[in-house]
Amino acid sequence: MHVLLRSVATVALAASALTTVSAQSAAKTDSVNIRRIYDEALLHGQSYENLRQLTGQVGGRLSGSPEAQKAVEWGKAAMEKAGFDKVYLQEVMVPHWVRGAKEKAEAKAGGKTTKFNVCALGGSVGTNGKLKAGVVEVDTWDELAALPAEKVKGKIVFFNRPMNPTFIETGRAYGDAGDQRRRGAIEAAKRGAVGALVRSLSLAHDDYPHTGTMSYDDKVTKLPAAALSTNGADQLSQLLKADPNLTFELEMNSQQLPEVKSYNVVGELKGSKYPNEIITVGGHLDSWDLAQGAHDDGTGIVQSMEVLRLLKATGLRPERTVRAVFFMNEENGTRGGLKYAELAKAANEQHVAAMESDGGGFTPRGFGVDADPATLAKIQQWAPLFKPYHSEEIGAGHGGTDIGPLKGQVKALIGYECDDQRYFDIHHTAADTFDKVNRRELELGDASMAALIYLISKYGL
Amino acid sequence: MHVLLRSVATVALAASALTTVSAQSAAKTDSVNIRRIYDEALLHGQSYENLRQLTGQVGGRLSGSPEAQKAVEWGKAAMEKAGFDKVYLQEVMVPHWVRGAKEKAEAKAGGKTTKFNVCALGGSVGTNGKLKAGVVEVDTWDELAALPAEKVKGKIVFFNRPMNPTFIETGRAYGDAGDQRRRGAIEAAKRGAVGALVRSLSLAHDDYPHTGTMSYDDKVTKLPAAALSTNGADQLSQLLKADPNLTFELEMNSQQLPEVKSYNVVGELKGSKYPNEIITVGGHLDSWDLAQGAHDDGTGIVQSMEVLRLLKATGLRPERTVRAVFFMNEENGTRGGLKYAELAKAANEQHVAAMESDGGGFTPRGFGVDADPATLAKIQQWAPLFKPYHSEEIGAGHGGTDIGPLKGQVKALIGYECDDQRYFDIHHTAADTFDKVNRRELELGDASMAALIYLISKYGL
Numbered sequence: 001m002h003v004l005l006r007s008v009a010t011v012a013l014a015a016s017a018l019t020t021v022s023a024q025s026a027a028k029t030d031s032v033n034i035r036r037i038y039d040e041a042l043l044h045g046q047s048y049e050n051l052r053q054l055t056g057q058v059g060g061r062l063s064g065s066p067e068a069q070k071a072v073e074w075g076k077a078a079m080e081k082a083g084f085d086k087v088y089l090q091e092v093m094v095p096h097w098v099r100g101a102k103e104k105a106e107a108k109a110g111g112k113t114t115k116f117n118v119c120a121l122g123g124s125v126g127t128n129g130k131l132k133a134g135v136v137e138v139d140t141w142d143e144l145a146a147l148p149a150e151k152v153k154g155k156i157v158f159f160n161r162p163m164n165p166t167f168i169e170t171g172r173a174y175g176d177a178g179d180q181r182r183r184g185a186i187e188a189a190k191r192g193a194v195g196a197l198v199r200s201l202s203l204a205h206d207d208y209p210h211t212g213t214m215s216y217d218d219k220v221t222k223l224p225a226a227a228l229s230t231n232g233a234d235q236l237s238q239l240l241k242a243d244p245n246l247t248f249e250l251e252m253n254s255q256q257l258p259e260v261k262s263y264n265v266v267g268e269l270k271g272s273k274y275p276n277e278i279i280t281v282g283g284h285l286d287s288w289d290l291a292q293g294a295h296d297d298g299t300g301i302v303q304s305m306e307v308l309r310l311l312k313a314t315g316l317r318p319e320r321t322v323r324a325v326f327f328m329n330e331e332n333g334t335r336g337g338l339k340y341a342e343l344a345k346a347a348n349e350q351h352v353a354a355m356e357s358d359g360g361g362f363t364p365r366g367f368g369v370d371a372d373p374a375t376l377a378k379i380q381q382w383a384p385l386f387k388p389y390h391s392e393e394i395g396a397g398h399g400g401t402d403i404g405p406l407k408g409q410v411k412a413l414i415g416y417e418c419d420d421q422r423y424f425d426i427h428h429t430a431a432d433t434f435d436k437v438n439r440r441e442l443e444l445g446d447a448s449m450a451a452l453i454y455l456i457s458k459y460g461l
Numbered sequence: 462m463h464v465l466l467r468s469v470a471t472v473a474l475a476a477s478a479l480t481t482v483s484a485q486s487a488a489k490t491d492s493v494n495i496r497r498i499y500d501e502a503l504l505h506g507q508s509y510e511n512l513r514q515l516t517g518q519v520g521g522r523l524s525g526s527p528e529a530q531k532a533v534e535w536g537k538a539a540m541e542k543a544g545f546d547k548v549y550l551q552e553v554m555v556p557h558w559v560r561g562a563k564e565k566a567e568a569k570a571g572g573k574t575t576k577f578n579v580c581a582l583g584g585s586v587g588t589n590g591k592l593k594a595g596v597v598e599v600d601t602w603d604e605l606a607a608l609p610a611e612k613v614k615g616k617i618v619f620f621n622r623p624m625n626p627t628f629i630e631t632g633r634a635y636g637d638a639g640d641q642r643r644r645g646a647i648e649a650a651k652r653g654a655v656g657a658l659v660r661s662l663s664l665a666h667d668d669y670p671h672t673g674t675m676s677y678d679d680k681v682t683k684l685p686a687a688a689l690s691t692n693g694a695d696q697l698s699q700l701l702k703a704d705p706n707l708t709f710e711l712e713m714n715s716q717q718l719p720e721v722k723s724y725n726v727v728g729e730l731k732g733s734k735y736p737n738e739i740i741t742v743g744g745h746l747d748s749w750d751l752a753q754g755a756h757d758d759g760t761g762i763v764q765s766m767e768v769l770r771l772l773k774a775t776g777l778r779p780e781r782t783v784r785a786v787f788f789m790n791e792e793n794g795t796r797g798g799l800k801y802a803e804l805a806k807a808a809n810e811q812h813v814a815a816m817e818s819d820g821g822g823f824t825p826r827g828f829g830v831d832a833d834p835a836t837l838a839k840i841q842q843w844a845p846l847f848k849p850y851h852s853e854e855i856g857a858g859h860g861g862t863d864i865g866p867l868k869g870q871v872k873a874l875i876g877y878e879c880d881d882q883r884y885f886d887i888h889h890t891a892a893d894t895f896d897k898v899n900r901r902e903l904e905l906g907d908a909s910m911a912a913l914i915y916l917i918s919k920y921g922l
Contacts, residue, residue, distance in 0.1 A: 038627065038629070039627045042626040042627050043626060043627060165503040165504060165901070166499065166500045166503050166504060168499070168849060168850055168851070168905070170901075203901060204900070363824075363880045363882050365851065388629060389629055390629070390826065390854070390880075393851070419824045419851075419880055421824050421899060421901045421902050421905065422899045422901065422902065425899070438882060438883045438886070439665070440626070440631075440664060440882045440883065441882050441883065444629070444882065
């Protein structure tokens with residue numbers, strides 16, 4: 001069937017190419033070349049099979065774990081197999097937190113015991129045996145501050161403010177409610193509490209607890225902190241209404257181990273005209289430990305590699321050097337991103353742009369750009385080229401956590417943006433698995449990213 | 462938690478409302494009202510629970526089946542419970558085709574038997590016992606026409622042209638390859654074949670056979686016609702390369718029964734100013750029998766009903782009458798759509814616009830409009846109101862199969878358009894189930910549809 005499909009694609013290209021010759025316009029050439037990128041992605045895409053390997057053979061790969069090391073080896077081998085001009089590792093020390101085997105929670109109220117699905121937040125200390133305490137529920141920092149001391153001291157503070165479903169951008173709702181996970185244990189400790197429970201950051205109503213990074217402040221006690229599923233949080237809230245004096249039991253043996261040597265994985269296509277000008281495209285290789293890290297951020301990894309493959313396979317050799325970077329340790333430290341920027345600075349590298357895909361592998365929508373207005377305008381002028389692919393929403397936005405440290409060394413930080421409505425349903429849970437990724441949606445994203453990288457590699461910024 | 466969420470929404474509204482008062486502009490009022498529609502959909506939406514009921518309690522509901530009757534009863538009860546101004550049925554006779562219990566297929570080549578997942582195409586005759594024949598594979602009508610008579614006579618023609626993955630719009634790829642399913646049995650019969658096998662209309666590579674309607678021509682023999690899964694089609698193609706003389710055995714006892722009385726279900730909100738001007742919003746209540754008909758078209762049904770509920774719940778009483786219509790028999794006859802238009806004409810009803818949702822319940826993208834240029838332009842001028850919701854793609858397009866018969870009686874036929882990249886993976890298969898529908902994606906569509914209906918009900922066309 002491939003023969004037929006190729007011929008269909010070729011006919012379309014020939015027609016477009018004809019128009020191009022007569023119009024003699026660069027925009028038309030670009031349009032045809034972008035169509036070639038999409039055709040290659042949709043007909044012969046390899047990102048989906050690469051993702052199947054990464055999620056199936058390696059699985060969850062938290063920084064410092066043996067699986068993370070396996071992911072580094074997989075990534076290097078995959079890039080070498082893809083035949084890039086140069087493949088190498090960048091050494092970086094990363095934190096090594098382990099969940100431990102025990103994660104148990106139950107509430108005892110009126111002689112009845114109710115079990116809860118919980119997971120330790122990333123970085124949390126363990127409970128050192130069983131933690132038994134009362135629970136006080138709050139939705140806001142003001143509520144916590146207003147509570148009299150005796151209501152908090154010795155208790156577990158239960159942060160139960162849901163993500164706001166009326167935000168159309170789910171990422172905004174995630175940011176808005178995420179302070180509870182990030183600062184909950186610190187603020188609870190300041191008031192003399194003994195633990196923190198956080199409602200999972202999800203817009204779905206289900207039984208998956210969502211992990212994610214949390215912080216400590218050396219000035220106060222490090223409290224154990226765990227996430228409840230959204231259903232579990234609703235249930236605990238109801239139990240508390242019936243019996244505000246219920247007892248909650250939490251047992252976790254998570255712990256922080258010494259730092260471990262790990263790596264960013266880097267692959268390059270050397271620029272044909274301006275080899276010293278560098279365009280980075282990346283995702284993060286580490287994931288949380290609960291699942292396969294498919295959408296977070298396996299898709300970003302395989303997309304970054306696919307961008308280079310698409311440029312190679314279509315013969316659109318970039319004029320500037322394009323680098324795929326598999327960053328290590330986005331989830332709990334950003335050490336890979338920091339190291340990459342540090343090495344780039346030390347080597348006096350000339351960076352043009354950096355793009356990151358870390359919002360899932362869903363249908364593309366466009367790009368969020370962190371750059372000065374003139375640079376943003378330059379990128380926005382290409383929007384019409386993306387319109388046939390529904391990927392033309394280009395505006396000011398967030399680049400990405402891993403590329404963030406390049407700020408000041410690069411003209412534009414660019415975040416790949418896709419339809420993230422269902423992203424937070426599975427984010428940081430056991431449900432973030434390969435089967436949640438749709439092949440076409442992923443491949444359309446691959447092509448969309450490659451198209452913008454192609455334009456930047458041709459025109460610069 | 463609802464208290465908190467409401468308060469968040471109210472704050473947002475109050476801020477927007479303030480701007481509105483000072484700007485005194487209709488567009489700002491519309492913007493605020495549309496935000497209210499979205500808030501109601503995302504905070505208190507009922508479409509997802511309604512879909513759970515329809516797919517779980519009724520399930521697959523092919524025209525003429527007891528399940529289709531159950532769906533009519535469920536639909537009427539649901540509309541009555543929603544408290545619309547008027548709920549009624551429109552009687553319509555529908556075809557009654559039944560699949561039968563037996564669907565078996567295997568290929569025998571070189572002493573080896575290979576089993577295939579197949580399903581009868583909708584409307585196909587049975588095989589009257591076991592059909593045994595050789596197979597000839599074709600990709601195009603020209604290939605079939607070029608085959609010498611002895612290569613086709615007595616054979617099963619295997620139409621194996623895949624959907625073209627390079628079309629960005631999957632619906633276009635579906636239309637492009639769909640001629641094989643629609644006309645395959647007729648063209649095969651013209652050449653003296655004894656059966657037709659069709660590669661499933663899907664962009665996925667899996668084991669689900671996809672059913673769907675097919676046609677006969679009274680001038681030639683009615684051949685049994687079945688779909689192979691895409692994996693099965695690839696496998697049969699390979700077997701044929703190894704042994705062009707293999708024998709294929711097909712057994713199906715599908716049959717056409719006498720027509721059955723059925724119904725469209727209609728619910729109305731009476732227009733406050735122009736009750737005689739009617740806006741229709743609908744989907745189709747029937748589905749294929751293989752699965753639950755979740756995305757096709759359970760989502761269209763619950764969205765249509767939700768549009769009326771959203772207008773009611775937000776207090777945005779429409780100035781023109783808005784009708785939700787659950788059309789019967791879209792899949793194999795369009796009898797419901799034809800009856801609706803016929804009754805509208807007979808009653809001399811004044812129809813302003815008709816909207817249909819029949820492309821799945823995915824993240825909204827915009828609307829396809831079938832109207833004269835001036836009317837299209839009028840609708841397009843509202844696009845900025847949809848931009849904050851990523852639903853602003855409004856252009857010329859197809860309205861929908863069920864509302865199609867209204868053409869000429871209505872100013873605009875409007876198709877709700879959403880991100881359909883994964884639609885055809887599950888379309889007309891056993892995999893079209895409730896769990897494939899994401900709550901937020903569905904609700905964003907509900908709101909998007911309701912917002913346009915609100916604008917049309919206020920301004921007319």
